[in-house]
Amino acid sequence: MGCEKGAFMVRWGYGFGVLALSLASVTAARAGTIAATVTTEDGAAVTDAVVFAVPVSGAVTGAAKTGKALMIQENQQFNPFVLPVQVGTAVEFPNRDSFRHHVYSFSAAKPFELKLFGGTETQIVTFDKEGVVALGCNIHDNMLAYIYVVPTPYYAKTDEKGQVNLSNLPAGAYAVKVWHPNQKAASAQSTDMTVAADGTAAFKAAVAMKRERKQKKPGAKDETDY
Numbered sequence: 001m002g003c004e005k006g007a008f009m010v011r012w013g014y015g016f017g018v019l020a021l022s023l024a025s026v027t028a029a030r031a032g033t034i035a036a037t038v039t040t041e042d043g044a045a046v047t048d049a050v051v052f053a054v055p056v057s058g059a060v061t062g063a064a065k066t067g068k069a070l071m072i073q074e075n076q077q078f079n080p081f082v083l084p085v086q087v088g089t090a091v092e093f094p095n096r097d098s099f100r101h102h103v104y105s106f107s108a109a110k111p112f113e114l115k116l117f118g119g120t121e122t123q124i125v126t127f128d129k130e131g132v133v134a135l136g137c138n139i140h141d142n143m144l145a146y147i148y149v150v151p152t153p154y155y156a157k158t159d160e161k162g163q164v165n166l167s168n169l170p171a172g173a174y175a176v177k178v179w180h181p182n183q184k185a186a187s188a189q190s191t192d193m194t195v196a197a198d199g200t201a202a203f204k205a206a207v208a209m210k211r212e213r214k215q216k217k218p219g220a221k222d223e224t225d226y
């Protein structure tokens, strides 16, 4: 009798342990990853493409990315050339040159202008509308950059191999979108995709590109490369 009771306790204890373990795994393993590769139609790697995943349900359950977003002016160049940010992000514009910049955008998503007098002076602009914001400088025609404002915390831009991972995505259906400043299409291309919990889904996109338009070095005079 005492023996049977002991066996029952062991079994019950074991079962409880398994239950506790499976609850822990469910809690820890709800996030998936999209491993993205972006190329031209000819298969060449595309750097600086913004890849972002918008939940089809419309609900964004992940926390917003935190930390400063910076669009630096240094050596008469914007850095970075492409800055993806989530809607609502405040971007700082530090001028690290010893001379003046006059940063502006005519883009519908955020028309603005900033006179920056140099020597670590910084100003802040909040990007509250989705879309492309093309930046220029009234004083230096060679300066060119883009802020791309996305409606999701799941975004990043491709590296020199055209690759990027979007991680910590809650399982579910997404519209995975790709945008690059030199693409032919007016807006981001979109592909529907399901992300499983605790899995990595490969994503490939081929983007039709225009002639390259990039930021030029200071002192470059002719505009024919544009």
Ligand SMILES: [Cu+2]
Pocket: 076, 100, 101, 102, 137, 138, 139, 140, 143
């Ligand atoms: Cu300038």
